[in-house]
Amino acid sequence: MKLIKLPAEERIIFPLDVSSSEEATLWVERLNPFIGVFKIGLELFISEGPQIIEKIRNKTNKKIFLDLKLNDIPNTVSKAVRVISNMGVDWVSVHLLAGSLALRKALELAYNNLKIIGITILTSLDRADLLELGFNAELAKDLKELVLRLAFLAYQTGCEGIVCSAKEVEKVKENFPELITIVPGIRLSEERRDDQLRTATPYEAILLGADYLVIGRPIKEASFPEKVCEEIIVQIKRALEEREDD
Numbered sequence: 001m002k003l004i005k006l007p008a009e010e011r012i013i014f015p016l017d018v019s020s021s022e023e024a025t026l027w028v029e030r031l032n033p034f035i036g037v038f039k040i041g042l043e044l045f046i047s048e049g050p051q052i053i054e055k056i057r058n059k060t061n062k063k064i065f066l067d068l069k070l071n072d073i074p075n076t077v078s079k080a081v082r083v084i085s086n087m088g089v090d091w092v093s094v095h096l097l098a099g100s101l102a103l104r105k106a107l108e109l110a111y112n113n114l115k116i117i118g119i120t121i122l123t124s125l126d127r128a129d130l131l132e133l134g135f136n137a138e139l140a141k142d143l144k145e146l147v148l149r150l151a152f153l154a155y156q157t158g159c160e161g162i163v164c165s166a167k168e169v170e171k172v173k174e175n176f177p178e179l180i181t182i183v184p185g186i187r188l189s190e191e192r193r194d195d196q197l198r199t200a201t202p203y204e205a206i207l208l209g210a211d212y213l214v215i216g217r218p219i220k221e222a223s224f225p226e227k228v229c230e231e232i233i234v235q236i237k238r239a240l241e242e243r244e245d246d
């Protein structure tokens with residue numbers, strides 16, 4: 001398996017899932033040594049507006065991922081991406097279900113080295129949800145197949161990477177080794193899942209081929225978040241050592 005080379009510490013993406021810039025900057029200051037990418041999601045972006053990006057940028061030189069999960073018609077998505085290109089972030093997310101034209105146009109209008117990350121199927125969804133949404137039984141039965149189709153779309157259109165669950169990452173990496181794989185739904189033990197349905201430990205996810213891990217609540221809600229980060233890094237290192245060509 002061809003995997004990107006990256007030290008363990010740079011593989012953790014911490015979602016700044018808070019609503020104020022004060023809280024967000026405190027987390028950045030506190031976790032900066034352990035984290036490779038800070039993710040700004042809808043809650044923080046909507047409550048604080050685009051100025052939040054500069055505030056975070058002033059506190060860290062790590063990557064910033066603007067995770068807005070854009071999903072709209074090609075004209076709207078691509079023009080949003082053009083505006084975002086000027087905001088000083090490294091990655092922005094677009095739903096692959098927005099379709100190939102939206103992705104192509106978004107890539108055309110992206111500049112300042114802004115990279116696009118494609119969202120496949122949310123890790124909070126399972127087979128029953130997909131059936132309810134009207135996906136045919138064959139596709140819904142095997143999420144891997146569906147995610148693989150979306151990964152192909154990401155690869156074909158020139159996205160930098162995709163977000164998928166640990167359950168699909170091995171197949172994605174096998175087929176599209178150039179795509180960066182970002183895996184959320186990470187839990188340190190099997191008992192805690194919150195609203196995530198397709199979960200894995202950091203060790204399992206990295207072993208399966210994840211390049212980056214999104215880890216929020218297991219760090220944020222811990223009594224000693226720094227200790228949890230250290231534990232995650234140990235797990236990542238152990239998995240990297242076991243991966244064939246790392």
Ligand code: C5P
Pocket residue numbers: 015017041067121122123124163184185186194196214215216217218
């Ligand atoms: O680790 P935790 O469950 O708290 O992580 C939640 C974060 O993961 C949220 O910021 C959410 O947007 C993100 N996420 C994602 N893609 C998914 C599922 C969750 O980026 N498919």
